[in-house]
Amino acid sequence: MKVAKFGGSSVASAEQIKKVAAIVTADSERKIIVVSAPGKRSSEDTKVTDLLITLGETYLQEGEAEAELQAVVARYEDIAKGLNLGQDIVATIEADLRERLAFDRNRPESLMDLIKASGEDNNAKLIAAYFQSIGLKATYLNPQDAGLLVSNEPGNAQVLPEAFEQLAKLRGSEEIIVFPGFFGYSEDGTLVTFPRGGSDITGSILAAGTKADLYENFTDVDSVFAANPNVVDNPVKIKKMTYREMRELSYAGFSVFHDEALIPAFRNRIPVCVKNTNNPSSSGTMIISEREYFLSPVIGIAADKGFATLYVRKYLMNREIGFGRRLLQILEDEGLSYEHIPSGIDDTSVILRQGQLTSAIEERIVDRIRKELAVDDVNIERDFAMVMIVGEGMHNTVGVSARATAALARANVNIEMINQGSSEVSLVLGIHSEDADRAVRELYHEFFSGADETIE
Amino acid sequence: MKVAKFGGSSVASAEQIKKVAAIVTADSERKIIVVSAPGKRSSEDTKVTDLLITLGETYLQEGEAEAELQAVVARYEDIAKGLNLGQDIVATIEADLRERLAFDRNRPESLMDLIKASGEDNNAKLIAAYFQSIGLKATYLNPQDAGLLVSNEPGNAQVLPEAFEQLAKLRGSEEIIVFPGFFGYSEDGTLVTFPRGGSDITGSILAAGTKADLYENFTDVDSVFAANPNVVDNPVKIKKMTYREMRELSYAGFSVFHDEALIPAFRNRIPVCVKNTNNPSSSGTMIISEREYFLSPVIGIAADKGFATLYVRKYLMNREIGFGRRLLQILEDEGLSYEHIPSGIDDTSVILRQGQLTSAIEERIVDRIRKELAVDDVNIERDFAMVMIVGEGMHNTVGVSARATAALARANVNIEMINQGSSEVSLVLGIHSEDADRAVRELYHEFFSGADETIE
Known part of the structure; x- marks a missing residue:
């Protein structure tokens, strides 16, 4: 049924x-x-x-x-x-x-x-x-x-x-x-x-x-594509993907599903098929709980714009137990959710969607961070994009990050942030918004050139 | 004087x-x-x-x-x-x-x-x-x-x-x-x-x-070296480096200074010179507040072992305001300090020095995270090394991460974590401890082969 x-x-x-x-x-x-x-x-x-x-x-x-x-x-x-x-x-x-x-x-x-x-x-x-x-x-x-x-x-x-x-x-x-x-x-x-x-x-x-x-x-649409067709010409069609891949890609601007929509199907392991009413004979994209991967460790590349970076620097920050927690508490008090927290030893950044940041909120959090955390420096920069490279095969494949970063270097895109290591199926690269389309095209070229019309 | x-x-x-x-x-x-x-x-x-x-x-x-x-x-x-x-x-x-x-x-x-x-x-x-x-x-x-x-x-x-x-x-x-x-x-x-x-x-x-x-x-020792001489044969001598570079390298196992020691000199911009009592005519290494960089964007490569990863997964974690703060509060309650927090959308990892983690502490935090945060999965893995690539020139140079990740791919080292984006002078790569020496040698080869005996 x-x-x-x-x-x-x-x-x-x-x-x-x-x-x-x-x-x-x-x-x-x-x-x-x-x-x-x-x-x-x-x-x-x-x-x-x-x-x-x-x-x-x-x-x-x-x-x-x-x-x-x-x-x-x-x-x-x-x-x-x-x-x-x-x-x-x-x-x-x-x-x-x-x-x-x-x-x-x-x-x-x-x-x-x-x-x-x-x-x-x-x-x-x-x-x-x-x-x-x-x-x-x-x-x-x-x-x-x-x-x-x-x-x-x-x-x-x-x-x-x-x-x-x-x-x-x-x-x-x-x-x-x-x-x-x-x-x-x-x-x-x-x-x-x-x-x-x-x-x-x-x-x-x-x-x-x-x-x-x-x-x-x-x-x-006939299927989910490996990249946004408005950015990449004729991207390959994805034949099979996992819930996790779908979720990571939908996060970064793949608009096929809103990310909460699939939870009930996902929790009950019901396979989902995306199909086209105007072309029902096309096989569409199957979204399943597990898949094998063959050709490429990467299944899709997406980019989303509109991120801001809150940068905080304090000498010996990494020795100060409770620093990160208190920083996140200040954001929480303003109802802000964050996306990533890349950290150095004496500095940390919090990346968040800038739509949440009114100038009043920005002023309040910068002020509180300066006063309550006694930091050496705090500032907010806007207009970053997050590029997401997604695939079940990534975790076990040496060199995906090498290929991705080399592609961005070729495209002369400076990488402002790299976040890899928690999700097994994605690599997130923070870049300036104006570089996003160029980055996606070069990454697509790196991971998909020579691929067939469809991948699974 | x-x-x-x-x-x-x-x-x-x-x-x-x-x-x-x-x-x-x-x-x-x-x-x-x-x-x-x-x-x-x-x-x-x-x-x-x-x-x-x-x-x-x-x-x-x-x-x-x-x-x-x-x-x-x-x-x-x-x-x-x-x-x-x-x-x-x-x-x-x-x-x-x-x-x-x-x-x-x-x-x-x-x-x-x-x-x-x-x-x-x-x-x-x-x-x-x-x-x-x-x-x-x-x-x-x-x-x-x-x-x-x-x-x-x-x-x-x-x-x-x-x-x-x-x-x-x-x-x-x-x-x-x-x-x-x-x-x-x-x-x-x-x-x-x-x-x-x-x-x-x-x-x-x-x-x-x-x-x-x-x-x-x-x-x-005659100077600070660009890599640990016990791992790399005859590493180049560093002639000039900045406080920030010193601090990042000393964090990752460069044992010349304990990181708090230089604060008073650093805050007063007093230059520091590391010299050898047994060979005082050698010019040593100058540590200063600013330097220009010439040959390589990288000045040193260090690796430190003994890190554990606390992995937490929860569907729609990134929508849950306060999740990260509550996770860090649990660690703080046990007096644990952490080093990095790479994050996905539905998962996050906390990397910390495993010396702090007794089995009793480990049991308590896993238990609390499971109960209080209602996560889908939580586990702790040990024996990771953090490799740190440091240099004032890194932030403005496209391709440092590409060269670094390509070097590790050549050495067949799987990258478990990448953290770049907050510190302007370092890139941190998380790998398995047993790969650490091989990784440092290949990275050294990538960034220093052909370098003179000393760099500045």
Whole structure:
């Protein structure tokens, strides 16, 4: 049994939903279908989720938002028309939206969750109606009826352990279940949405709960690539990769999955397959718990920009027990999370995402570090990029770091930081942001030139 | 004006002390002479300091230690005879030792400090007497009379700021001052010894206090070498290096100075020269605050063994604000200091000197980390070496890490950790201990083959 999740672009229009139906029909193992809200039909289009946010915010501010509501209904109407579904389903959706707006305005966060989640929920109803109209045995299932219990944190739901037991009952369903992504219900019956990557999370939870043989994640690319196609021309396709490789690459800007999304599948060792709704015959990328490696110790190269370095120097720092802990306490007091802590003997740096650092926070932490830790020097520099070289084969291969650093030297990229040694599957190189694309291209050339079109 | 410090082997015998006198005579700027206790005359010999520790411990345990006292007196008697000094000075030394033993036995730590410090103190008296006997205008000066005020922590004296003012008065002395290393006096008049490297500390404090033009540190090697001569054949001699380079190298096993010893000279920008008592015409190694670099960005390569790695893995660790701080708190609670913290996204390692880790401590920290931090995995591995590549030129030179990692790949050394990015003058590579010598030889070959006999 397979759980198949279809992302926003896969369900953005009647034409796309017909492709989804063809995919579902082609494999009788595809029993649980998780759907997103309709995404963009073109690069200028607006996602239904964004229309819904506008609707909710306007309604909260002005007490009515008829034009915004009609804009949402029009999207579904357009899709329903393209699928020859008639007006019933559109009327259902419109009534549903009006009912949501009638929710208690004194709970604005929950009201927003309710409105946002309607994008997935109504699309699931519409797609189930379409499946039925073409003769598939299919049914819409609401997450509350399915028992998808989550914590009551608006916009940041965490699945509760008892949800998995409830969802296990879906295994063996005769009918195809069409399930909306992005939300669950708290124990008191409140709808709560997941954080970023919400529909992927729903699919992952369902795959884990039903102990699916495979979790298929349909999107609009043929596979995960070994490097960003916007930076490297025609990067090779990755045929198989491990959860760990996926996680390290997604951290550094590979945007296929949000990193929390796969946890339930990962913990239950459910294989995940990334596939293309627009080219379903392509084999896609399999994400599994273990793999062998053959050609290259490296499977992917990613770079992420926007890092700052907090540099602290104090003579005999390494003898001062508690120094590092007190430094991290100061960051914690400001709610800052950090990424790496390269250290010398008398100095240490803390690398963190600079988006967190307002000038007020920066001033406070520099001031506290100077006063409380009596340091000789402290400063913050911005605009670093972290380049991540990832592969299961790296740990046991002598010379990966030699090849990587030589490639950067060839590209005349100064390495500001190297962090290797804890993760067995990655090497992190800190460089200046303006060197990032050049670095990725040269590293790609070093590790992938002469590789076939796909690697595993 | 120069402060010259002579180490244990330089003042171990009459023959050595004659060399010291010749050195002092050869340069009228050498006005303050700091001396250690007599060291070993051969590899089987016992240092006077060790004889004194035996004397003190025996006396504290048994209430008398006549044989041990005689062994100490015999060493001075032997030196005095070789210098044609007669019995007066020997009688003075013996009386001094007996007076020290009469100190309050209810203060055993201070009694031990008093006895240990007699090694330097009596040697200074003897050497001053010898200088006078050959017609030099010289005088012994006691640290209490000179105002060398320190904190009252037996075995771990820290110089007090007011000491420098007092010591400034020694500048301009007509006579050569012979000053015992290793100890000062607290404000209540108690003798207190310095931590490791004590005579170097005294010399450094005197150089700083008198604003000497140079602090000469006489030992038994011609210079500091670019690598350990026991590992690399005929390593090049370093002619000039900076304090920072010295500090990083001494950390990783370069044993010329204990790293705290140079702080007073360093803070006052007094140049330090390492010279050989047995070959004073060799120019030695100058340690200065800044230098230019020419041939190689690297000045020295050192390796130190005996490191352990504490590895911790937890999914989504990098999102958990406070995780690193709480991990370091657990180490701090056990009094452990750490060296490096390489980190991945879901894992982090803490590298620390394994001498600190008893099996009881190891068990407690692993247990606490597992329980309090709810990690997915935690373990400790031992027997790593840290290889340190040091040079002021490294930060601005593209490719040092590429050359270093390529050298290790050639030598088939797997790199377990790389830490670069905080110190501007070093690159640290973690490898298995058994690979350390091979790694240092190959790195030396990479950075120094073709170099002249000396580098600066």
